[in-house]
Structures are given as C-alpha cells and as structure tokens.
Amino acid sequence: GQQLNQSPQSMFIQEGEDVSMNCTSSSIFNTWLWYKQDPGEGPVLLIALYKAGELTSNGRLTAQFGITRKDSFLNISASIPSDVGIYFCAGQIKGTYKYIFGTGTRLKVLA
Amino acid sequence: DVKVTQSSRYLVKRTGEKVFLECVQDMDHENMFWYRQDPGLGLRLIYFSYDVKMKEKGDIPEGYSVSREKKERFSLILESASTNQTSMYLCASSPRGGSGNTIYFGEGSWLTVV
Numbered sequence: 001g002q003q004l005n006q007s008p009q010s011m012f013i014q015e016g017e018d019v020s021m022n023c024t025s026s027s028i029f030n031t032w033l034w035y036k037q038d039p040g041e042g043p044v045l046l047i048a049l050y051k052a053g054e055l056t057s058n059g060r061l062t063a064q065f066g067i068t069r070k071d072s073f074l075n076i077s078a079s080i081p082s083d084v085g086i087y088f089c090a091g092q093i094k095g096t097y098k099y100i101f102g103t104g105t106r107l108k109v110l111a
Numbered sequence: 112d113v114k115v116t117q118s119s120r121y122l123v124k125r126t127g128e129k130v131f132l133e134c135v136q137d138m139d140h141e142n143m144f145w146y147r148q149d150p151g152l153g154l155r156l157i158y159f160s161y162d163v164k165m166k167e168k169g170d171i172p173e174g175y176s177v178s179r180e181k182k183e184r185f186s187l188i189l190e191s192a193s194t195n196q197t198s199m200y201l202c203a204s205s206p207r208g209g210s211g212n213t214i215y216f217g218e219g220s221w222l223t224v225v
Contacts, residue, residue: 003153031212031213033213033214035216040219040221041218041219042115042117042201042216042217042218042219043201043216044216045213045215045216048213088153090214092212092214097142097159097161097205098156099214101153101154102153103153104153
C-alpha cells in the first residue's frame with residue numbers, strides 16, 4: 001500500500017536537544033495525525049491536526065498542518081530519554097475512510 | 112479517553128489452525144479497522160468496517176476474514192493460519208464521516224505461526 005515519505009528515518013540526539021521530523025505526500029489530506037509507538041505496543045496518538053496552517057502543541061510537542069495540505073511536521077523540544085521510540089504520521093484522504101501512514105522516524109535519545 | 116482493546120496480546124498458533132483476534136472499542140465509533148504491521152512495510156490495511164455487518168476489503172485481505180456483529184466489536188479471522196501471517200496485528204477505530212477524523216489504535220496482538 002501507499003506510504004508517506006517521512007524523514008529522517010532515524011536520529012540519535014543528546015538529551016535536552018530539540019528534534020524535528022516531517023512527512024510529505026503527493027496527495028492532499030484533510031487530517032494529519034502524529035503517533036508514537038514503543039516497541040511491542042500499539043501507536044499512541046500525540047497530536048491531531050484538522051485544518052491547513054494549524055499549529056498545535058501537546059506539552060513539549062508541536063505539530064503543524066502544512067498550507068499545501070501535503071505536508072506536516074512534528075517538533076519535540078528539550079528531549080528526554082523516554083522520548084525514545086518510533087514516531088509516525090498519518091494522513092486521511094479527504095472524503096474517505098482511508099488513512100495513509102508514514103514510514104516512521106526512530107528516535108534515540110542519549111542521556 | 113478512547114479505548115480500543117485487543118483481547119490477546121501474544122499468541123502462538125500452528126500452521127493450519129483457525130485463529131480469532133478480537134477487538135472492542137468503547138467510543139461508539141462507526142468505523143473499525145484491522146491492520147498488520149511488518150518491519151519495512153509499515154501499516155497495511157486488511158479489512159475495514161463502517162457499520163454492523165458491513166465490511167470492505169483493504170489492501171491485503173487474502174487469507175483473512177472479518178466479523179462485525181455488534182458495533183463495538185470487530186473480529187479478525189485467519190481461516191487457516193500460515194507462517195507468512197506471523198505479524199503484529201493492530202485494531203483501530205474512528206468516528207464516521209469523511210473529514211477530520213482521528214483514528215485510535217489498540218495495543219496490538221503479536222501472532223506467531225509455527
């Protein structure tokens with residue numbers, strides 16, 4: 001099935017640093033979602049975005065819905081060791097039930 | 112909080128066995144989904160249901176069937192398990208509507224077919 005381009009694929013950062021990742025698509029979406037998945041667990045919703053240009057925060061996390069509706073980014077500020085995991089985006093195709101998922105960004109935080 | 116519960120977290124089954132994976136959601140969502148997740152392949156949709164007794168095939172329905180007799184419950188059935196069905200299975204739900212919906216996932220079911 002179709003997947004969204006997500007970058008970077010993986011990153012190692014120092015505790016306290018900020019992190020940025022993004023997703024791009026050739027399709028227009030009406031919803032962008034960001035999830036975190038720990039090993040062996042299901043994805044947990046972090047942030048949901050419903051409007052082009054929308055900027056939403058959840059604690060140290062901030063995500064934006066791109067103006068073109070074809071991209072989104074997620075920022076994590078002042079990372080901590082428990083931020084380790086896989087982050088992935090999802091976009092919902094307008095007027096459908098279909099969600100397309102990103103390839104994931106594996107984050108490792110070095111204490 | 113939305114809760115999607117998958118009844119079995121870890122299963123080991125033999126080739127040829129019939130396998131049932133159960134999923135229950137408590138948010139009165141109309142839509143329910145079954146995905147499988149494999150390294151390098153991401154999330155792939157197996158089946159989708161938009162109402163009781165209604166279902167649609169996803170991207171990889173071969174070897175699977177589903178049942179939705181009640182709104183809150185969506186079951187995935189492997190009629191005759193095979194080793195290439197060893198995977199992590201994720202159930203999800205979302206409210207009806209074509210726009211602005213959030214999809215919520217369960218904890219996942221790890222199935223190993225030997």
